Amino acid sequence: xxxxxxxxxxxxxxxxxxxxxxxxxxxxxxxxxxxxxxxxxxxxxxxxxxxxxxxxxxxxxxxxxxxxxxxxxxxxxxxxxxxxxxxxxxxxxxxxxxxxxxxxxxxxxxxxxxxxxxxxxxxxxxxxxxxxxxxxxxxxxxxxxxxxxxxxxxxxxxxxxxxxxxxxxxxxxxxxxxxxxxxxxxxxxxxxxxxxxxxxxxxxxxxxxxxxxxxxxxxxxxxxxxxxxxxxxxxxxxxxxxxxxxxxxxxxxxxxxxxxxxxxxxxxxxxxxxxxxxxxxxxxxxxxxxxxxxxxxxxxxxxxxxxxxxxxxxxxxxxxxxxxxxxxxxxxxxxxxxxxxxxxxxxxxxxxxxxxxxxxxxx
Numbered sequence: 038x039x040x041x042x043x044x045x046x047x048x049x050x051x052x053x054x055x056x057x058x059x060x061x062x063x064x065x066x067x068x069x070x071x072x073x074x075x076x077x078x079x080x081x082x083x084x085x086x087x088x089x090x091x092x093x094x095x096x097x098x099x100x101x102x103x104x105x106x107x108x109x110x111x112x113x114x115x116x117x118x119x120x121x122x123x124x125x126x127x128x129x130x131x132x133x134x135x136x137x138x139x140x141x142x143x144x145x146x147x148x149x150x151x152x153x154x155x156x157x158x159x160x161x162x163x164x165x166x167x168x169x170x171x172x173x174x175x176x177x178x179x180x181x182x183x184x185x186x187x188x189x190x191x192x193x194x195x196x197x198x199x200x201x202x203x204x205x206x207x208x209x210x211x212x213x214x215x216x217x218x219x220x221x222x223x224x225x226x227x228x229x230x231x232x233x234x235x236x237x238x239x240x241x242x243x244x245x246x247x248x249x250x251x252x253x254x255x256x257x258x259x260x261x262x263x264x265x266x267x268x269x270x271x272x273x274x275x276x277x278x279x280x281x282x283x284x285x286x287x288x289x290x291x292x293x294x295x296x297x298x299x300x301x302x303x304x305x306x307x308x309x310x311x312x313x314x315x316x317x318x319x320x321x322x323x324x325x326x327x328x329x330x331x332x333x334x335x336x337x338x339x340x341x342x343x344x345x346x347x348x349x350x351x352x353x354x355x356x357x358x359x360x361x362x363x364x365x366x367x368x369x370x371x372x373x374x375x376x377x378x379x380x381x382x383x384x385x386x387x388x389x390x391x392x393x394x395x396x397x398x399x400x
Contacts, residue, residue, distance in 0.1 A: 069101065071098070071101050071102055071103040072101060072102050072103065072277050072280075073103045073105065074102055074103065074104045074105070074125050074126060074277065074281060075105050075107060075118075075123060075124045075125055075126075076088070076104055076105065076106045076107070076124065076125075076126050076127070076128060077106075077107050077108075077109050077114075077115050077118045077119075077123075077124030077126070077127040077128065078106060078107070078108055078109070078115075078127065078128040078129070079108065079109065079110075079111075079112070079115070079128075079129070079186075080108055080215070081106075081108060081307065081308070082233070082234060083234050083235065083304065083308070083316065083319045083320065083323070084153060084157055084233065084234060084262065084323070084328070085128060085152065085262070086292060086300060086304060086320065086323070086329065087152060087285060087288040087289050087291075087292050087329060088104075088106065088128070088152070088285075088288070089303065089304055089307050090288040090291050090292055090300070090303055091104070091284045091285055091287070091288035092104065092106075093303045093306070093307075094287075094288065094291060094303070096283075096284035096285075096287040096288050096291075097281075097284045099284065099287075100280035100281070100283055100284045101280065102277070102280055102281060102284065104281070107123075107124065109124075111183070112129060112130075112133055112185060112186065115127040115129055115133070116133065116137060116146075119144075119146065119265075119266070119267055120144070120267075125266060125270055125274075125277075126264055126265065126266045126270075126281070127264075127265050127266075128152065128262060128263075128264060128265075129187075129262070129263065129265055130186070130187030130190070130260075130261060130262060130263070130343070131148055131259075131260035131261075131263050131335070131339075131340055131343045131362070132185065132187065132190060132343055132346075132347060132352070133146060133265060134146040134147065134148055134265055134362050135340075135343060135344055135347060135353065135357060135362060136185075136347070136352065136353065138357060138361055138362060139353070139357060144267050144268065144269060145267070145268040145361070146265050146266070146267060146268070147265065147266060147267070147268050147271055147362065147363065147364050148260070148263045148264065148265055148335050148340075148362055148363045148364070149264055149265070149266060149271060149278060149282065149333075149363075149364050149365075149367050149368070150263065150264040150281075150282050150285055150333035150335070150367065150368055151260060151262070151263045151264070151330045151333060151334065151335040151339070151368075152262045152263065152264065152285075152329065152330055153261040153262035153328060153329060153330060154258045154259065154260065154261060154327070154328075154329075154330045154339055155253045155258060155259070155261065155326055155327055155328045156187075156188070156191050156252040156253050156256055156259065156261060157233055157234065157253065157261075157322075157323060157326070157328045158188045158191070158192070158231060158232065158233045158237075158251075158252045159231075159232055159233070159237040159248060159249075159250070159251055159252070160179075160192075160229055160230075160231050160248075160249045160250040160251075160252065161222075161229060161230050161231075161232060161237060161240055161241065161246035161247060161248060161249060162228065162229050162246065162247050162248075162249040163222075163227070163228050163229070163246060163247075164228075164247070165247045166247065166249055169249045169250050171195075171196075171199035171200075171201060173249070174196070174201055174206075174207045174229065175201060175206055175207060176206070176207065177207055177208070177228040177229060178207075178208045178209075178210065178226070178227040178228050178229070179192075179207060179208065179209050179210065179227060179228070179229040179230070179231060180210050180213055180218050180221055180222055180226060180227040180229070180230040180231065181193075181209045181210055181211050181231050182211070182215065182218075182231060183211060183212075183214075183215065184211050185352070187261055187262070188231060188233060188252075189211065189231075190346055190347065190350060190352070191252060191256060191259070191346060192209070192231050192252065193209065193350050194256075194345075194346040194349050194350055195252065195255050195256065196209075197349055197350065198349070210226070210227065213226075218230060218232065218236070219232070219236050219239070219240060222240070222245070222246065223240075223245055229249065230246065234319050235308075235311055235315050235316075235319055238315055238318055238319060239315065242315075251326075253326055253328070256342070257338075257342055258336070258338065258339050258342065259339050259342040259343055259346070260335050260336075260339040260340045260342070260343050261343075263335060264281075264282075264285070264333075266278065271364065271367075275367075278367055279367055279370055279371065282333050282367050282368055282370075282371040283371045283374060283375055285333055285371070286332060286333055286368075286371045286372060286375050287375055289329065289330065289331060289332060289333070290375070290377060290378075290381065292324075292329055293329075293331060293391055294380075294381045294387070294391045297317045297320040297321040297324060298317055300320045300324075301313055301316040301317045301320055304316050304320070332368065332372055333367075333368035333371060333372070334365055334368050334369075334372075335363045335365060335368075337359050340359060340362060340363060341356070341359075344356040344357070
């Protein structure tokens with residue numbers, strides 16, 4: 038017979054043993070290997086800041102995802118990487134599924150989240166202009182981007198909208214690799230050059246070019262940079278995609294709340310060769326201009342704008358239905374499930390500004 042005085046001790050010991058076993062089970066659950074996700078993109082760019090923030094702030098890790106970002110040379114390489122499964126997700130312009138989903142032999146490519154909703158590119162001139170007019174470009178030479186890239190498509194759309202036919206009214210060079218455009222312009226090629234981010238700022242800072250036009254001033258919100266996957270992957274890995282978008286949304290919230298200086302500190306390890314002041318300048322402009330999407334949604338208006346760009350440029354003859362190109366259900370779930378940190382909602386100037394932006398984005 039067990040001594041009555043010892044019963045409480047035995048019960049306590051049993052309780053501790055059961056607790057340890059349960060905790061051990063939970064610990065083993067947490068130790069489940071992180072799901073590897075290969076994300077393909079054209080380049081490393083400050084434009085993709087929320088992706089780097091999701092990595093540096095541990096938002097992907099917090100969703101038990103090991104996201105590897107791989108750079109590829111062309112849009113076709115991105116598409117091929119989805120088809121051979123070397124990328125499960127690609128970061129690219131919405132023109133890719135718009136163009137590819139009309140080909141019967143191709144698997145459906147679906148936009149499930151958006152990163153950038155404004156054109157961040159700049160048109161620089163060799164000579165200083167008192168004021169910009171599209172007529173300044175007539176009979177001139179522009180160093181552009183590669184064919185069917187998002188910046189190039191929008192540039193040519195705006196030229197056509199202003200009665201300038203590429204390679205008739207104005208010469209547009211499309212065959213200079215992106216990394217060689219700055220060198221070519223410095224070497225005397227072209228009257229204008231069309232660039233994004235740090236490269237444009239550096240040229241201006243060096244006195245080698247002048248800002249003629251920020252293209253965002255000429256075009257409404259557009260599905261500029263999006264996250265795309267095969268429809269079959271979305272069906273096979275719905276939880277992985279949901280976790281990915283939750284992490285993305287946390288990064289988008291983080292970028293909306295924090296200052297350019299704070300963001301630049303997080304970006305510096307990803308861009309060690311860039312001067313910190315240059316990173317701050319680019320981030321400041323992107324924040325002020327609302328370049329980054331405030332949440333993962335892709336609106337019908339933003340996608341329609343890209344379809345209009347493609348129709349005007351003669352790339353496609355007719356639009357595709359929104360539902361054939363976009364699945365917003367994952368973004369909706371992410372927004373419902375992610376709790377906004379209390380720090381972001383404090384009743385001070387920073388908190389009020391943040392709330393105003395987020396509330397507006399969810400209308």
